[in-house]
Amino acid sequence: MRIEQTDETARQLDAVDLAILRALTRNAEMSNKALAQQLRLAESTCAHRVRSLRARGIIRDTRVRVDGAALGLPLQGIIRVRLGSHTPEGVHALFDALAATPKVLQVFHVAGVDDFLVHVAVEDAEALRDIVLRHITVHPIVRATETQLVFELRDGAGMLAEQD
Amino acid sequence: MRIEQTDETARQLDAVDLAILRALTRNAEMSNKALAQQLRLAESTCAHRVRSLRARGIIRDTRVRVDGAALGLPLQGIIRVRLGSHTPEGVHALFDALAATPKVLQVFHVAGVDDFLVHVAVEDAEALRDIVLRHITVHPIVRATETQLVFELRDGAGMLAEQD
DNA sequence: GTTGAAAAGCGACCACC
DNA sequence: GGTGGTCGCTTTTCAAC
Numbered sequence: 001m002r003i004e005q006t007d008e009t010a011r012q013l014d015a016v017d018l019a020i021l022r023a024l025t026r027n028a029e030m031s032n033k034a035l036a037q038q039l040r041l042a043e044s045t046c047a048h049r050v051r052s053l054r055a056r057g058i059i060r061d062t063r064v065r066v067d068g069a070a071l072g073l074p075l076q077g078i079i080r081v082r083l084g085s086h087t088p089e090g091v092h093a094l095f096d097a098l099a100a101t102p103k104v105l106q107v108f109h110v111a112g113v114d115d116f117l118v119h120v121a122v123e124d125a126e127a128l129r130d131i132v133l134r135h136i137t138v139h140p141i142v143r144a145t146e147t148q149l150v151f152e153l154r155d156g157a158g159m160l161a162e163q164d
Numbered sequence: 165m166r167i168e169q170t171d172e173t174a175r176q177l178d179a180v181d182l183a184i185l186r187a188l189t190r191n192a193e194m195s196n197k198a199l200a201q202q203l204r205l206a207e208s209t210c211a212h213r214v215r216s217l218r219a220r221g222i223i224r225d226t227r228v229r230v231d232g233a234a235l236g237l238p239l240q241g242i243i244r245v246r247l248g249s250h251t252p253e254g255v256h257a258l259f260d261a262l263a264a265t266p267k268v269l270q271v272f273h274v275a276g277v278d279d280f281l282v283h284v285a286v287e288d289a290e291a292l293r294d295i296v297l298r299h300i301t302v303h304p305i306v307r308a309t310e311t312q313l314v315f316e317l318r319d320g321a322g323m324l325a326e327q328d
Numbered sequence: 329g330t331t332g333a334a335a336a337g338c339g340a341c342c343a344c345c
Numbered sequence: 346g347g348t349g350g351t352c353g354c355t356t357t358t359c360a361a362c
Binding site: 013021024025026029056057058059060062064065068071073078095098099102103104105106107108110111112113117118119120121147148151152154156157158160161162163164 | 177188190231266268274317
Binding site for chain 1: 354356357359
């Protein structure tokens with residue numbers, strides 16, 4: 001584990017903070033007691049650190065992750081969206097509409113070949129078509145879409161991985 | 165809220181289960197007591213439901229989300245990866261390597277124009293180039309990459325949204 | 329910033345409906 | 346499947362280092 005901090009934002013995070021973030025990023029159900037034991041801290045110290053990380057906004061929130069298949073949404077897709085016009089109002093309105101669409105998990109507003117990448121979870125191929133036709137290409141601003149089926153989605157090593 | 169369940173997998177999830185999932189998907193820090201009050205359930209009933217959802221794998225896990233900018237990784241990108249050959253061993257090995265790369269948040273294995281979409285968080289443009297050159301295009305199986313900068317990433321309405 | 333010890337709150341379990 | 350009560354543990358708080 002690297003101890004010294006290099007850049008200005010990370011300077012306020014020491015090795016203990018990073019260890020806490022690593023643990024809670026893997027499993028946030030862990031009790032404060034267990035976390036303190038693992039890091040060889042007093043329970044009160046550990047609780048204090050965690051509260052501070054939340055207060056500073058470094059820990060944004062805590063969420064459960066739901067199994068899509070168990071919910072009847074076994075299929076995932078990425079819909080690449082290209083626009084025909086790019087007025088700020090039009091782009092923002094579409095962004096809002098995409099994010100508000102049921103079964104949409106994440107919306108990436110990107111620079112590059114595409115304008116948006118829409119990650120969705122659906123029950124079957126027909127539901128996927130429904131989203132594309134009834135929620136995306138209905139917007140006149142959308143010039144073209146291209147849908148990619150997700151075979152598998154894995155978590156990466158993440159922001160807190162040791163450098164290699 | 166729709167009460168009746170239509171498809172077979174969701175049949176085992178009633179309106180109360182869905183309400184629990186909706187709440188914990190937004191904020192998993194909520195205490196069992198608060199959750200029970202919100203849903204007008206007895207605390208023991210509520211706890212029983214939540215434990216059952218976990219045991220059945222419908223709730224996969226609980227995680228904190230960390231602010232990338234606060235950690236010194238303010239830039240996000242999507243790297244689209246196309247392969248030159250598609251042997252199962254080669255594809256799997258690359259999948260493993262991508263998921264194990266520091267600063268990689270998610271890896272999508274997809275069908276379509278591309279083979280993988282790699283979502284990364286980095287400190288600056290040079291770090292992005294480093295990932296592409298030193299962790300992705302180094303693999304001989306990779307034919308081409310195309311990088312898209314992420315302007316903004318929003319959560320969608322999600323799997324539990326009411327149908328519209 | 330860190331610690332240990334008391335007080336307050338919470339969740340696990342039980343018999344019962 | 347849902348209810349209310351008791352017990353044991355965890356978290357919070359606080360004075361002190």
